[in-house]
Amino acid sequence: MPKGDLPKTRRGRARREQILRAAEEVFGEAGFAAASISEITRRAETAQGTLYIYFKSKEEIFRELVVEMGHLTRTVVTRALDPGATRLEAERAGLAAFLHFVAERPALYRIVEEARFVDPAAYRDYFTTFAKAYEARLKKAQADGEVRPGDAEVRAWALMGMAKALGERYALWGDPAEIDGVVDEAFALVREGLAP
């Protein structure tokens, strides 16, 4: 089977999924260097040979998790949106969805951050892809008069950075019960700025 393709059978897909979830746990706890294939297969309750049907290497599993985090983040953020929402409403809902998601899947957040060192190309690709899509949405909102004119690329990176730092402070290190209050405050900053 060409690596990277999804298995054809339901059982194969379930096994691949089991391996990814075990890997998410192990990478999240131990970090990339200390994580071992044998620990991943132990937790996935699979033979090592089975793992190698689906993935070439530890590196490939790690990269797959980074890509997965990208898909999941986009899905979670998109699902949180009311289809008729304005861009500002979408900013608020997207930030809330992202912070709750980080609180639920802290290992994936950590894996993406570790990718900066383990797989710099995957790391850069992750954020660049996300920023490009974000930029396009901000440009459209500008054209529709929903946000003030401004450089959509700079805004996309600034807003992503804000969400990332708030995710670290409040979703990873803090009390998830605080998240909704944090979203209110951060959204007020994004909407109105600091000027009195």
Place this chain on the structure above:
Amino acid sequence: MPKGDLPKTRRGRARREQILRAAEEVFGEAGFAAASISEITRRAETAQGTLYIYFKSKEEIFRELVVEMGHLTRTVVTRALDPGATRLEAERAGLAAFLHFVAERPALYRIVEEARFVDPAAYRDYFTTFAKAYEARLKKAQADGEVRPGDAEVRAWALMGMAKALGERYALWGDPAEIDGVVDEAFALVREGLAP
């Protein structure tokens, strides 16, 4: 000599400084795990025994660089400020100073980010200390009517995250000549927000 204290002689301080600059280079290029004491002493043109007069271990040198990045960032940002500046003017000058500093010392940025994995306590301490000071300045500005009322802690983390992401995109990966334009755009967002 108790480790962590500065050497008493000028020559000792110069040697310690040489070791730190070599370590900044080596950690920045190779990352913590691949960096070796022997490569650091080779570039510092020092004997290994000399290095151990000043530092207990590779871990201690790494931690010292994280602490140094904290001091330097605060110094660079503070120096950029006109003493009579309002908080909003200070936000702009601070962001510009930070982005130019990241462009000049990319290895230090990378070292702080790697600290999340190498020395999580130092990483968390770095950002928590910075955020506390930032929060205090924002609170004062609020009391002085220079910024709109709002949660200073959330704002501090949001603004730090913004600076960090812009540093990565424009100071590490981009063209430093773009930095001033990026500061203009990011500052407009911080001042006025997105609302039309």
